[in-house]
Amino acid sequence: MKNSYLLLLLFFCSFSVIAQDYFPKNDGVKTESHIITAFTNAKIYVTPTQVIENGTLLIQDGKVLQAGSNVSIPKSATVVDLAGKSIYPSFIDPFSDFGIQAPKRNAGSWRSAPQYDAERKGYYWNDHIRPDVNPIADFTFDNKKATDLLKAGFGTVNTHMHDGIVRGNGLLVALNTKADNSIRVLDNRSAQYLSYKKSNTSKQAYPTSLMGSMALLRQMYHDADWYAKGNAKRTDLALEALLKNKNLVQIFHSGNKHNSIKTDAIGDEFGIQYVLVGDGTEYENINAMKATNASFIIPLDFPKAYDVSNPYAASVVELEAMKHWNQAPSNPKMLADKGIQFSFTMHDSKSGSEFMSNIQKAISYGLDKTKALEALTTVPAKILQQEDKVGTLQNGRQANFIITSGDIFDKKTVIYENWVQGNQHVFKDKSQKDLRGKYTFNVAGTQYDVDIAGTPEKLKATVMKDSTTLGSKISFSDDWLQLHFTTPDTTKTEFVRLTAPVQNVTYFSGRALLANGSETTFNATQKEAKKADGGKKSGKDSEKETPKMLPISYPNGAYGMASLPQQEDVLFKNATVWTNEKEGILKNTDVLVKDGKIARIGQNLNARGAKVIDATGKHLTAGIIDEHSHIAAFAINEAGHNSTAEVNMADVVNPEDVDIYRNLAGGVTTIQLLHGSANPIGGRSAILSLRWGRSADEMLFKGAPGFIKFALGENVKQSNWGDTETTRFPQTRMGVEQVFTDYFQRAKEYEAQKKSGNYRYDIEMETILEIINKERFVSCHSYVQSEINMLMKVAEKYGFNINTFTHILEGYKVADKMEKHGVGGSTFSDWWAYKYEVNDAIPYNAAIMHSQGVVVAINSDDGEMSRRLNQEAAKTVKYGGVSEEEAWKFVTLNPAKLLHIDDKVGSIKTGKQADLVLWTNHPMSIYAKAQTTMIEGTVYFDLERDAQLRKNIQNQRSELMNMMLLEKNKGMKTLAPKKKEKVHHHCDTVEF
The missing domain is CATH 3.20.20.140 (Metal-dependent hydrolases)
Structure with missing residues (x-):
């Protein structure tokens, strides 16, 4: 058996070498200066919403000349037939660190005495304000990383130095591996970047906190305004740069949904509309995100399921984290549904395949494919104010496009080539024929049924003879088929070996080497081609269900409510009322809450429409x-x-x-x-x-x-x-x-x-x-x-x-x-x-x-x-x-x-805010529980509601754990359960 496979392997290797020599591999189309290249018969996405079904794309000197269905092709043009294939604009990443190495912190030096003054002479008083950083001096084109990005579909990145609170300007770079930086760099001042993280280049202590970073930014803007009016006695190179960058796009890495809201407020304070780089939790507070009027740059770092097979280990995982795993893929859809402009970024993605897989996951959660394509092309171009250069295949734009086997968001789609500035980058052979389908193979008068499936690049063959499945292996490269399969005689391990050049997938013939060593010919006739839907069943069976998503609560974790509580008119009856006023403690007394205020205090009160709470034997106090x-x-x-x-x-x-x-x-x-x-x-x-x-x-x-x-x-x-x-x-x-x-x-x-x-x-x-x-x-x-x-x-x-x-x-x-x-x-x-x-x-x-x-x-x-x-x-x-x-x-x-x-x-008095607590016992007793706690007439805690919330927590945890177990059973990667330690702040808590 082993000897037979060894002989087979040697046969395939030797024949492969002969085939490659005899049929030299096509190195692809090579463009020269002023040569026009015409890509014909393709489905062309000129923009996400302008699609030409059977069109032609003309490019010359790295730019798009024309894209349309009735394009006149010059006689001198090089023509590339892309029948059955698609062309998309290459993607744009607006938040990248490509080619720019951020400085690393010297761990040893940070254990020395803190530094309070700035080190940079002639610059701002705080070293972490670095608008003067121009990364062009530190930019090194990384061919390996560029190739990885090209394979993922990207043609342009907006990169910057990821270091500091104000980080300086960005570079818009074409991922053209066949040019130099003078051609690749489309804009060396494409945006100004900001964050809340200090620079690793300085040990200056201030700020040590998020609020310190926010205060520093506010003071910086005030100082810049003062400086711009000519009040300074000396030149400040940092403020000079800040003012120079004032009219650039301002991209702020806020870090999370809470910071996004606050960051936008800082921008509003100084007349700046930031573009906000989020973290994928925007869906939890989508109305507030909409209210910022900001464009968002969204990473696609969806969390993996936790391995909850061990119930004791699983018990440490917070409900909030489990819900985020379930809900995070809906974030892009919810942004789109709310009309919020957003772009995707590879930032935080481990690879291009993971990035695309997460886009596909977002689509399965309801994100429209057109919106997904916009988030990769036209929206980042618009955010960067570079629509005249990139993002579409309209006339005059950069010739940045990808050639695919089909729908870019289909898992089986192959990216064959990525053209950047008119330069071709080949990853798969687009001329590869699609052999998939059902065939009848006639070998020396014997017929075999052969089903070829898999992907065009990695085929699988099932060979049948009289309802018997025979062991087989298939290879198809450079239009040469190599197929071997076992003979029907199961008492022996013998092979039939077939080799053929394939010019037409519907019928081809070639050489056969039989088990007895004799050589003959064979022919193959296609009975049924691969179905357009990939062979999937039609109708309801082919429809994928949208993954079940648990409802968002407020807050979106334990004890969160399905809807926010509303103000009510409430009448507390027969309570012991601790007024904290001259009336003292009143027995068997009613308190009416109306429109969020204490309306009346007395006995035997009535109020039409008010919710009545029997407080007999209970105590009512101010909060x-x-x-x-x-x-x-x-x-x-x-x-x-x-x-x-x-x-x-x-x-x-x-x-x-x-x-x-x-x-x-x-x-x-x-x-x-x-x-x-x-x-x-x-x-x-x-x-x-x-x-x-x-x-x-x-x-x-x-x-x-x-x-x-x-x-x-x-x-x-x-x-x-x-x-x-x-x-x-x-x-x-x-x-x-x-x-x-x-x-x-x-x-x-x-x-x-x-x-x-x-x-x-x-x-x-x-x-x-x-x-x-x-x-x-x-x-x-x-x-x-x-x-x-x-x-x-x-x-x-x-x-x-x-x-x-x-x-x-x-x-x-x-x-x-x-x-x-x-x-x-x-x-x-x-x-x-x-x-x-x-x-x-x-x-x-x-x-x-x-x-x-x-x-x-x-x-x-x-x-x-x-x-x-x-x-x-x-x-x-x-x-x-x-x-x-x-x-x-x-x-x-x-x-x-x-x-x-x-x-x-602070007291129960007519006209005051209805911040009240109904206690089950004397309020200073160790047995007393707060039955109802209200603020301005809105109940924010209630014992009965609390009991229901606890049940909801258990039910949601159980449901989410079952979903996670299914993920693991499917073979998906999971994370080990990890407890999130809650930080209990005190007076001396310091964050460094």
Whole structure:
């Protein structure tokens, strides 16, 4: 048996060599200068919507002369017959790094002391702003990568240096392997690129956070405007380049759907419409994407299914990740359905085959093929403002096109050639005949039925004799067929060997070598050609079902709702009502909520059309307010400077943080999202209403005043940051005092310049000036009495008051001075001894401050504690004898007063916002549960709904796991289950 196969292999190899010598391979059409080439009889996609069924394409000198169905072909033209084949414009990638190597970070150097100043002399004060980068100097045409892209159908890429926050301009490059850069580079200033990631070329610390990057961009635009008006005393090469690039297309790699919304808002602030590079999650917030009016560049990096065969391992995979696997392929369709202009990019794709496979997957999820082709051709050309050069096969455009065996989005379609600037790149022999079909082979008077299937490049043969299938192997190359099969005698392993040149697939003849060694002839007659549909069954059997997609929820993960809850009129009947007003605690009382406000309080109330909730035996309170929280944020600290008043926590609100839902389940309706304690002057706060399922902007508390975070103590002087953190001022507590004095003095001087009209707009100084002018309030992280005293004196020197000392575990030592200054205290109930400066903390702190007339609140500073602030308030009843009613105000009315929103929330009073919680028991009891939590009359948590959501989670997980198991059973690649660790932010959380 082995000897027979060896002989057969030798026979095939020797004959193949003879065949190739006798019939030399066609090297393809070669164009010379001014030669016209005519491609005839092809289906030509001049544009995605202009298709010529049997047309001619004329090209000359790398450009399209004409494309049409009645084209006059010059006699001197080289004619290429493309009967049965298709021509498409070559694809364009608008977001590439082709030919440009980004600098790599030197890992060792980043362990040294941080760098605070810029290294580049004559440029902007921040090294990560690099609009002056022109990658043409670093561009090297990569033939191997170009060939890979050409095979995937691409003819043009817009490449740039993937490094920095402002990255400089891009290059529009034709993937022409047969020319030099003077011809390939179509535009050496095709766009300006931006991102939120710092440059690897600099160790400059600032910014260390997403909000810092956003603040830096805003300040940069203000500085550029000031510079453009001729105010600078020296030349700034970075700002010069930024202004030079001002009218280029601005392409911003935002990173995710949340950042896309915020990035667009920054653009709107400065009159810039960015093109946004997304991440494939746009479908989860499609209306917000539409509202940006931006064009999007979308990667096609669809996630693989998880291997959930082990139920214990599978349990760690979050529902959100499982749903994204199921829903991500629908993203392009949803963008198209919403009328959002988008282009595809190979960015994040591992290969051209994966990229095309994902487009096909998107089409199976409902993406229209015309829209898919537009996303590869006309849309990127339009985004780059290069429609006159690339993207179509209209007259005068670059002769960039691909020749295919058929529909470009069909899995079986072959890309034969990719022409770029009129230069041919051959990948498959387009003259290869299609042998597929059913034949009768007559060999020395014996007939065999032969079914040839597979692809034109890789055929498979089934040879039958009298209903017996014979072992066979087929090869077809350079129009030569080689077929061998076993004889019907199963007692022997003998072969019949056939060889023939094929000029006509319907009938051909050749030489046969029989099992006995004799030589004869054979002929083959085609009985049935391959069907146009690839041999698939017709009718319903041939229709592929659109993959089942789970519905999107808000948010699109665990505890997300199928539709957003709406405001209702509600009547609570017979509750014990904790008013927090002079009326105190009212028994058997009704509360009517109408149009999001508390409309009436009394007994035996009626309201037509209102939803009635029987609250008998239950307690109704105002929603809990957490004065100091770090949940619902993508970042907490901007640690790059000792003052970061320019950053804004509103920029980094994470509306999908499950801690929002958990807080609602604990009766919390409002939080102050505070910057951390990395520096004496931190960032601006965001006061949030926990509207679960809504956008970040919709969570911002309406009409809330401005706040900012200050900090004192160990954190800001970096005594607990490590041995390398010894270069940033301040390093001592007395240095902390000097920081405040310096910045307040600078702000006063800035104000004088501002009044003169000759000033550079400075976001940081504007914010500090708001503090001095009592337009923004200070919440200050504090512990020891000496520093508390110090900051009150500094504030008084500059004519304003500190609003709140938060933590303030030594507040009991200076409560009388606090009352005199007019500052509130937001503290912990019983935290102590977790670091040196809290050694003197006592559980009576809140009660003592309260006894001295200080407005006292209990805060969490922790995503876990915030779920049980009702119980934390109860501790002040035990430690200090505070009454239950006053203790409850520590987590409701008092934090509302500290945040200056007590006119809206914090108590149950007619006309106030209906931020209410119905408790199943005494609200400070360990047995109490929040049955209903509402904000402005909209229920965002409900115990019955929660039970249903939990069932939905289990059902969806089960359904998705079954889908994933089917994927694995089909032989598809899967990912090992991986737990996503949730980051619990605290004051000292720093992102580098």
